[in-house]
Amino acid sequence: MHLLPGFYNYAVVLKQTISVDTIPFSLYANFDKGLVGLFVLVYFFRGQASADYFQVLQKPITVLLIFFLTPCLALGLAMLLGLIQIDVKVPVFWLYFLGINLFFTCVAEEAFFCGFLQQELSKILHGESYLFIVPLIPALLFGIAHIGGGLEYAFIASAAGLGYGIIFHITKRIEWPILCHFVLNSLHFFLFTYPMLG
Numbered sequence: 553m554h555l556l557p558g559f560y561n562y563a564v565v566l567k568q569t570i571s572v573d574t575i576p577f578s579l580y581a582n583f584d585k586g587l588v589g590l591f592v593l594v595y596f597f598r599g600q601a602s603a604d605y606f607q608v609l610q611k612p613i614t615v616l617l618i619f620f621l622t623p624c625l626a627l628g629l630a631m632l633l634g635l636i637q638i639d640v641k642v643p644v645f646w647l648y649f650l651g652i653n654l655f656f657t658c659v660a661e662e663a664f665f666c667g668f669l670q671q672e673l674s675k676i677l678h679g680e681s682y683l684f685i686v687p688l689i690p691a692l693l694f695g696i697a698h699i700g701g702g703l704e705y706a707f708i709a710s711a712a713g714l715g716y717g718i719i720f721h722i723t724k725r726i727e728w729p730i731l732c733h734f735v736l737n738s739l740h741f742f743l744f745t746y747p748m749l750g
Contacts, residue, residue, distance in 0.1 A: 559584040564648045571639045571745045579649060582656045589660025596667045597726060611722050619728065622715025623736040626708050627744060633704045636745040649741060658733040661697075665690040665713060666720040666729045674721070687717025701748065712736055 561583060567576040609615060630636045643649070669690040677686055695710030716729035740746060 556584060564652065565645050570641065570643045573750055574745050575748060575750045577747050579645065579652060581652055585660045586656040589656070589663045592668050593659065593663040593726065596663070596671060609723060609725075615719060615722055615728065618715055618719050618722075619732050619735075622712055622719070622732055623739050625715065626712040626736055627740060629708050629711060630740075630744070630748075633708070635704060635708070635748045636740070637749065638743065639745045640743055641746075642742065646741070650738065653737050653741075654730075654734050658730050658737065661694070662716060662720075662726060662730045662733055665694050666716060667726050669693065670717055670720060683721070684718075687714055687721050691717050705748065 562581045563578060564581060565577060565579040567578055569576055627636070631638075670686060673689060674682075674686045691710050691713035694713030694716075695706040695708075698709035699706045701709075712733070716732055719732055720726065720729045
């Protein structure tokens with residue numbers, strides 16, 4: 553929410569229209585959000601960077617399938633709901649966007665929603681009967697966190713969040729949902745209306 557004093561989040565882009573018929577877009581280097589994500593990541597994954605953490609990926613075909621289907625589903629839903637359309641572009645600030653999006657958005661959000669919420673839920677609700685409930689709750693909260701873009705946007709964020717959560721549930725490795733989130737956001741930025749139609 554950026555409510556703590558002492559942080560100055562530098563505006564890289566301020567109310568710029570980068571696609572035709574879109575709402576204005578602003579890009580901030582949210583150091584406060586990035587720091588929170590980093591602290592959550594370090595705290596909840598301390599001691600996990602052992603030799604077995606980097607063992608062979610479990611269910612690689614399933615993971616890769618969900619990894620590629622998640623962006624397709626989210627962007628497809630956004631097109632069906634009329635939030636975006638195809639718009640191939642390379643804005644001048646693309647490199648800033650990629651860096652800020654990866655470190656201050658994807659890492660921070662997945663550290664919190666997968667690394668903290670989902671991991672803690674899986675300690676309480678474990679077993680086959682909770683296989684989809686554990687990723688579903690953080691996915692719904694992820695959608696609610698994006699409600700500022702409207703109900704349809706929140707619904708799409710929940711669908712994407714469910715994909716990230718299932719990937720984390722299978723792999724138990726935080727880098728996979730972070731990477732999937734980053735791929736989705738990058739595809740959206742370069743290939744579709746950004747952030748959404750006005």
